Structure formats: structure tokens, C-alpha cells
Amino acid sequence: MAPRVLISDELSTAAVQIFKDRGLEVDYQPKLGKDKDALLAVIGQYDGLAIRSATKATEKLIAAAANLKVIGRAGIGVDNVDIPAASKKGIIVMNTPFGNSITTAEHAIALMLAVARQIPEANASTHAGKWEKSRFMGVELTGKTLGVIGAGNIGGIVCDRARGLKMKVVAYDPFLGEEKAAQMGVEKVELDALLARADFITLHVPLTDQTRNILGREAIAKLKPGVRIVNCARGGLVDEAALAEALRSGHVAGAAFDVFAVEPATESPLFGLPNVVVTPHLGASTTEAQENVALQVAEQMSDYLLTGAVTNALNMPSVTAEEAKVMGPWIRLAGHLGNFVGQMTDEPIKAINVLYDGITAGMNHAALNCAVIAGILRRANPDVNLVSAPVIARERGIHVSTTRQDQSGMFEGYIKVTVVTDARERSVAGTVFSDGKPRFIQIKGITVDAEIGANMVYTTNEDVPGIIGALGRTMGENGVNIANFTLGRSHRGGEAIAILYVDDPVPEGVLDQLRRTGMFQQVKALAFDMA
Template sequence: MAPKVLVSDKLSETAVQIFRDRGIDVDFEPALGKDKDALLAKIGEYDGLAIRSATKVTEKLLEAAGNLKVVGRAGIGTDNVDKVAASKKGVIVMNTPFGNMITTAEHAIAMMFAVARQIPEASASTHAGKWEKSKFMGVELTGKTLGVIGAGNIGGIVCDRARGLKMKVAAYDPFLSEEKAEQMQVEKVELDDLLARADFITLHVPLIDATRNILSRENLAKTKKGVRIINCARGGLVDEEALAELLKSGHVAGAAFDVFAEEPATENPLFNLPNVVCTPHLGAATTEAQENVALQVAEQMSNYLLDGAVENALNMPSMTAEEAKVMGPWVNLAENLGAFIGQVTDEAIETVNITFDGVASEMNLNALEAAVIAGIMRSVNPDVNMVSAPVIAKDRGIQISRTTQDASGVFDGFIKLDIQTVEKYRTLAGTVFSDGQPRFIQIKGIRINSDIGEHMLYTTNRDVPGIIGKLGTLLAEHEENIANFTLGRAESGGDAIAMTFLDSPLKDSTKQALLDSGLFQQVRPLRFDV
């Protein structure tokens, strides 16, 4: 059955057609997002939900969305989505952070020009029939120092445009390397240095704990007299009360704000001050940007629902369509390694260390790690997936770590789990052969070469004569058909293990008969997704 997507906000017809062209059943109801009761009644039948800002994806809506797998936001902001609740429900939340980069950067440049030349006030004055030519004395941008706080995607474009305007560009960004700064032809500086030197300051960082109020009262006091400040990033980055006071005192010569601490902003300390330009969050408001993000979200959601590709996800490691094709068998292996551990472990797991060897170490490790944890946690909750599993594991206090290493054995690569519970230590490893089929290659430190089937039986015993014959006999007596069988041992007379691939789930009576024989230390029926 084809995946089903609901578009509950205004999205371009071209974007809706992308879903149809990809073979996805899509309902386009752009008014539904504003009717929360009607949306609640309908959401249960959909695999995907495409939105803008009107639709509110609340915990209540997610509870009603029994089939929902992905929410796609056409745009950057996802404040209208409860991402914690979505993660717990296993719903991927993705946005389109690159569709409006140029538009937002251009708006910042436009705002810089506007505040440098007092264009809005001069325009209003002229419209009023005045001719106040001497009143509006501006400044040139050429030769001025632009301080850019945040030199990522949008900030990087602003740096490039500013250099084209012959401005000197100084960038503060803890993640900007000296090499990257040199490539961008900008000067990497510390924040205090930027504040002291910049003639214009523009912000291009997300609102997180580390950036909240980054231009605080204290930092604003460090700025150069006559500075002009532009914020087209996020409200809450600047102390608006302190900035208003500095504008009134003349220390700050002007400001241009597209975003505010509280939105919609019907009142604000910056409103109606001289040489302050304000716009109603227009950073992404161009026809090109709106079309771009709509097309991107349709492509991203289609790629996930049809191919398993995860792009621009906020609560799951991203994995491109090409990565999904190459990594598919490895993701399957990772999930089944976790599933093995989850099914044979009765006590609480304290730590999980995942070793990625050889070719596995060169893949998307975040995705593989999420798959391992999903496999483990599925024994607790069968509805867990790669999105919700890390959240559940964290809630249970499980410590997860990873190790990478070059190829260290006969295989091109493998994944190995080392598990510590409150009582035991367990180890398990697997690889993907050239035929694309995952295999278990080590259990309890014992080498083995076991296929992975849907229904399997794991047994442990002492290495003594007659075990294999007795196992086969008991299974035959209970009409259990063996599809494949693999065994291994630590040493002659030591610990031994067997993995038996069955055609159907092991009967409870068969399990009891195996235990009653007294030959087996463990008898574990296992089920895997293959």
C-alpha cells in the first residue's frame, strides 16, 4: 500500500505534485491546520504530515496519529512541533534549513543598507510631503567593519555579500576553523574583539542556551560607539530593553530587527525609536524561498517514506538516499545485534559500547548507533524505532559509547557490542558479507558464522558428545523444522553455543523439553526482522 501524506498548510501545487509523481497518496487540505479538532479527527490515517507554521503538532495530536512516521516542516522553525513528544512516539521531525538561506541573508544585507541610510524614515517623510534632505545623513558601508556572529550557512552568505561591498568582515563562531575562515576571506575573532571593533553587527545563530541573550546588557556596553545592530536570526539573542536604552543615549546609532523575543510583536521596546527598522519576521518571505522549501520538504518526506533516507531530521541522524542504499544491510545488522542482546538479557542494562571496525567505521555512525539501540529497546516496547529508542534508553539511564578502529581481522568490517548489565557482561559481533546478508560472527567471545533468520533458537551448553543429536531429535519430535544450523565452541570440553534457524516460532513445549533434558544451560527463542 502506498504511503499516505496530509498537507495541512499552504504548500505550492508543484510540491503536492511531487508526492503524487513519487507514487504517494496525498491529501491537500491547506485550511485543516487551523482547525485542530478536524485535524485531530483525521490524522490517524496518515504516514506523513507536511506543514508550515499554522499547524500545531502537539502531544495530543501525536497520540492520535497512530500511523504517523514523519512530520515535514517547509521552513526552518519548528516551534510549532512538540519534538520531545514526537521522538517518544518515534516520529521523525524534519525541516528545510537550506531553502531560505539566500533569502534570509539578503534580508540582513537589505536591513543593513536600510539602517545605514535611514531609508524607511526618509521614505515616510517624503511620502508625507516633506523634503528633509539634510535630516537623513547616512553612512557608507564601504570600508566599514562588519561583525558577524555565527558564520554558518546564512552567516557565511552574509560574509560573502559583505566582502563584495568592500566591507572588512570579522566573524565570531566557536566552530569556525582558521582554515575555513581563510577560505571565506574573513578574520576569525573572539566576541569581545568583535564588539569593540565592529561598525555593524549582524547575528546569524540559532537560539540555544549558549546564544540566548548573547548581546546582553553587559556585551552591548562593550560595543563601539555609533554601532548599528542587525538581527534577522532569532528573537531572544539581544537584550531589547538594554538596546533601546543605548539607542536613546546615542551609543548605538541604529538597529534593524526582523525577529523579536515575543512574536507576533505588537509592542516592543524598540518600536518607534529613531533609526530603528522593524519588519515582521520576513527573512524567508520571498516567492523563491517559499517555493524552494515546499519542494524540498516534499522531496525529503518522499525519500524517507519510499527509500528510508533521512534528510535534515531534528531528532534522528540524517542519512541520504545513497547512504540508505549502501548502509541498508548494515542498519539491519545493527538492529538485529541489538535485538539479540535485548532478547537474551533479563536484567537491567547499564552500559553499551559499540565498536565499529573497518568499513563500518566509515559509515554514518549516528544512524548505526541508533539502529543498535532500537534493536535493544524493542524487547521492552515493540513500537520503538530509531527515533524513539535513544530517548527511551536515556530515560532508563543506559550509558552508550562508541569506538572506531581500522579493519582488524579477516572481515572488511564488523560491528561489536559489549554490554554490561547489573549482573553480567555480554559480547556479540556481526558483519555483512559480500552477498549483502548480515551474519553473527561472534557470541560470548566464541566464533560462529550464523545466518540471521526470522525465527531462531539460541542454545548454550558444555561441549560434550551427543548434544547436536539430542537437539535435532527433540526438535523433530516436536515437529520443529530446521532451516539452518551453526555451532561454535570456546575449546574442547568448554562452553559451546548453537544458532538454529527454524521455519516457524519455537513452541513453548519444545523449549520446555530442551530445558528438561538437562543438556542446555540456555534455551532462547529469538525473532529478527529480516
């Protein structure tokens, strides 16, 4: 029997035809995604579910999906899919991460031009029969400085288009190297410098704990007077109330927003201001983009259901069924190693080297490398997956190399990840024990035997008395329960590390308390996805 696919949201008819041409049975019911009960009643009949944003693939829906093997999201955002629940049930979740890039970048440029020339207000005035030529005095883009916050895929396209408009482009992106910036023709700067220099600012970063309110009240106060701000990325990157005050005072000359902290946005502090252009999240809304992502998701889902090939999966690497049995624990280890060094590294990464020793030397290094890179980049981009990770690394000018060697130690095999920045090299190694659980076996050249936990605290210090006492006392005084403890040192009196396993994330104030003791060179909270 041919696999059955349900399309429960509006999708291009060309995508429906792809499924049919590939020999799959397809039910196109674009209104079903909005009827939770009706969808729940039929989902058990299908092998594949193709969606956009209206369908909510909740834990309850996934539990009822007795035969479901793949969920395909036409677009990049998967907030409407419970990925952990899908993973536990063995359902692959795919997206189409690059189909909207050009469309979103062009929308950002369009909004920048619209706010520079007050086009919406002038349009409304002229339609009303007025001729207010002197009222709408705009500014040119030529020769102005554009500050781009986030120079990844979409931000990079915006940089290219802005240079075509003869703008000077400065970019803030912690993961953008100097060499890559030079290739892009932009100047890499720190955030404060961008705020002080930019005539226009456009944001192209995901919403994370690090980027939330990146243009908050304090940052807005540092802006160059007369700046204009464009946000086509994610709501929550800008403090809308603080920006509204700056717009009313004239410190900010204008703003153009396609995304809002709460969507659908029926109200916002920005609404009604004459120097603000707003659109209802239209960044991906072009015929070409909608067609591209629909065709991509249909091809990807067909490939998987018919051949087992995996493309753009958010919860599974691209490996064959035979490889998956052996490599599964090693792929998890590779991701954890990358995640460790990614969380430890704040400066731009120039290179990543992955050493495969012993049995790992003969494995599928493409999949393992993807897991390492995704782990490293996930700190800056939670949307990164095992397929998009190498592309993003190339865009950022990060050189990835692989080294193989015969078994060289007490372990049957291990993986060592080293990242290189302008300031330092940082490395961590790990192995998989017979119980299938990954372990860290070396950090900064120091031998350890450390399990991987969901919440950990990592410290470095000189090997002197009192360290364990300081850690235990500080955690105890703040009600933080230590579940386990691992220590390591280079030699007596030399460099030492400690890893604490805690039940819940440790507040930053507790970490600051440890730092203020003066006993630690580094104190870092680490989090790992244990799904």
C-alpha cells in the same frame, strides 16, 4: 494502497504535484493546521504530514496519529513539533535546513543598508509630501567593519556578500578555525574585540543557553559608539530593553530587527524609535525560498514513504532498515561520544578522528560519523541533525577522518572519538554491552566503566585522598542527590577522573564551589539526551 499525505499549512502547489507525480495520495487542506480539533479528528488517516509553522504537532496530535510515519517541516525550525513524542512512536521528523539560507542572508544585508541610509523613515517622510533631504544623513558601508556573530551557513553567506560591498569583516564563532576564516576572507576575533571594532554587527547564531542575550546590557556597554546592529537570526539574542536605552542615548546609532524575543511581536522596547527598522520575521519570506523548501520536503517525504530512504531527519540516521536493527545502539553510542567531547571542548575544533574497532569496523561509518559529528556540534547548534552535521563541519573547516582496525582488546568492538584543537587532543571511547546499553570505557586514556546518564558531573584531579569526600560533602550541602558514582585513574598518585550521576542539572554555583576547593583541575556539568 498508496501512502496518504496531508498538507495542513500553506505550501506551494508545485509540492502538491510532486506528491501526485510520485504516486501518493495527497490532501491539500492549508487551513486545517489552525483548527486543532479538526486536525486531531482526521490525522489517523494519514501516513505523512507536511507542515510549515501554523500546524502544531503536539504530543496529543501524535498520539492520535495511528498510521503516521513521517512529519515533514518545510523550513528549518521545528519548535512546533514534539520530536521526543514522535521518536517514541517511531515517526520520523524531517526538515529542510538549507532552503532559506540565501534568502535570510540577503534580508540581513537589506536591513543593514536600510538602517545605514534611514530608508524607511525617508520613504515615509517623502510619501507625506515632505522634502527633508538634510534630515536623512546616512553612512556608507564601504570601508566599514562588519562584525559577524556566527559564521556558519547563513553567516558565511553574509560574510561573502559584505566583502563584495568592500566591507572589512571580522567574525566571532568559537567553532571557526583560523584556516577556514582565511578561506572566507574574514578575520577571526574574540567577542570583546568584535564589539570594540565593529561599525555594524549582524547575528547568525541559534538561540541557546550560551547565546541568549549575547548582546546583553554588559556587552552593549562595550560596543563601539555609533554602531548599528542587525538581527535576522533569533529573538532573545539581544536584550531589547538595554538596546533601546543605548539607541535613545545615541551610543548605538541604529538597529534593524526581523526577529523578537516574543513573537508575534505586537510590542517591543524597540518599536517607535526613529533609528530602528523592524520587519515581521521575513527572513525566509521570498518566493524562491518558499518554493525551495516546499519542493524539498515533498521529495524527502515521498522518498521515505515509497523507498524508506531518509533525508534530513532530526531523529533518525540515514541507514537502511537492515542496518538499523544492528546499528541502532551503536548510533546512540556514537552520538553520546561526540556529545561528551563536544561539551568538553570550548576552543575551535580542527579535526575529528573516529576509530572503529572489531565489529564496528564493518558497519556503515557514514551514519556513525554523522552521529559523532552531530553530537559534537550540538552544543553550539541545537538544530544540527545527522544529515546536516557533515555539511556544517565542512563549512567550519573541520577535517573528519576514519580509522578501522581488527579487534584489539577485550571488547567485541568499540568506537573511539578524538578531537584536535590548536591547544590539545581530547578522546573518549565507548562500547555497547549485550544489554544494548552504551558505556564509556576510556576517557583521556584512563580506563573506566561508565554508564551514560541524563545529568552528570565530570571532574579531573590528582589521585590524592579527600576527593570523594569533597564531592559528596559539596553535593550534600547543596541538596544534590548523587544517584551513582564512577572513578578512574591512570596509576596510583597519577591523573584521576570522577563521574557523578545526578538526578537533576547541577547549578553553576555548586560547580564553582567545587572549583574553589583547589582540589580539581576541571569541573564540568554534562547533559545527554536519553530519548
